[in-house]
Amino acid sequence: KAGVTQTPRYLIKTRGQQVTLSCSPISGHRSVSWYQQTPGQGLQFLFEYFSETQRNKGNFPGRFSGRQFSNSRSEMNVSTLELGDSALYLCASSGGDGQETQYFGPGTRLLVL
Amino acid sequence: AQKVTQAQTEISVVEKEDVTLDCVYETRDTTYYLFWYKQPPSGELVFLIRRNSFDEQNEISGRYSWNFQKSTSSFNFTITASQVVDSAVYFCALTYTGNQFYFGTGTSLTVIP
Numbered sequence: 001k002a003g004v005t006q007t008p009r010y011l012i013k014t015r016g017q018q019v020t021l022s023c024s025p026i027s028g029h030r031s032v033s034w035y036q037q038t039p040g041q042g043l044q045f046l047f048e049y050f051s052e053t054q055r056n057k058g059n060f061p062g063r064f065s066g067r068q069f070s071n072s073r074s075e076m077n078v079s080t081l082e083l084g085d086s087a088l089y090l091c092a093s094s095g096g097d098g099q100e101t102q103y104f105g106p107g108t109r110l111l112v113l
Numbered sequence: 114a115q116k117v118t119q120a121q122t123e124i125s126v127v128e129k130e131d132v133t134l135d136c137v138y139e140t141r142d143t144t145y146y147l148f149w150y151k152q153p154p155s156g157e158l159v160f161l162i163r164r165n166s167f168d169e170q171n172e173i174s175g176r177y178s179w180n181f182q183k184s185t186s187s188f189n190f191t192i193t194a195s196q197v198v199d200s201a202v203y204f205c206a207l208t209y210t211g212n213q214f215y216f217g218t219g220t221s222l223t224v225i226p
Contacts, residue, residue, distance in 0.1 A: 031212060043204065043216040056213045088156055092214075100146045100208055104158035 002027065004093050004105035012111045018079040021108045023091030025072050029103075031055075031096030032074040034066060037088040037107070046089075049074055050096045078110075086112045115140050117207050119217035126195050127225050134190040134220045136205030142166075145209040147181065147188045152202040152219070164188065195224045 005024045013019050025032050033056075034046040045058040049068035066076040072093075078085055088109050092102035116139040126132045138147065149161040162172060164181050172179050176193045192199055205217045 033212065033214070035214075035216075042218045045213050045215075048212045050212070056210070058213075090156075090158065092158075094212075096212070101148070101160060101163050102214060103160060104150070106155065106157040109156070 004091055004103055006089075006091050006105040006108050008108060009106065010109050010111075012113065013081050014113050015081055015083060017081050018077060019081060019110060020075055020077045021089055021091075021110075023074045023076075023093075023105060025074070025091075025093030026103055029093035029095055030072050031094045032068055032072065033092045033094075033102060034074070034076050035090045035092065036060075037090060038086075043090070046076065081112045083112050086110060115142075115145075115207055115209065115215040117205050117215050117217035119203075119205055119220050121220045122218070123221045123223070125223045125225060128197060129194050131191060131193050132195055132222065134192075134203050134205075134222070136188045136190065136217060138186050138188065138205070138207045140207060140209060142209040145207060148206040148208070148214070149179065149188075149190050150204045150206065152204060154201070158204065161190075192222075195222075197224050197226050200224045 007022045031050045033048040035043050037043045048056040052068045063079045068074045088107045090107045092104045094102045118137045145166045147164045150158040152158050169181050178191045180189045202219045202221045204219045206214045208214045
């Protein structure tokens, strides 16, 4: 099976812009989670989607949002970018029905200038 | 509250030495899952092992072994005869819902040839 894929892999934006990141889960997986990784804060949970519904949400401002499509692909959006949003954004997928192992994609490195 | 502590920030060993990465967790739940992931410089988190709270058997997989002790809330990871390819950041993680993971801050392992 193909693994989790994320696009784009690298992105450079300027403050105030918005960005959309995409994640395609492993085939058959219905849960997609998003994480932000920074040197200072480590790995922080953003949100999790299952069957097009947000099931869990981390402690991030409303500028961070996401959605999931009927084919389980997910997007996350960050509006009004700030310098502190520069990070590696990781997507993970799992079965979602008690299959607890999350499998991660390669991540999208976002640099905000 | 769920919390994972990896007290070792950085470890350096000479190739072929054994090394143990420590992980201590906190949770009030009786059912939970513990994980170890490896993050090489490329950025993708690679799943290594999952353990549920009811299974305290230690596990060995090649040069890797894991020691799970509920009495001390620890889930330590040992690499035997380390190799340069083991150089990476290793994360311990905890989940009780299967949807939201709590990660430790990671241990950066450098294996010196």
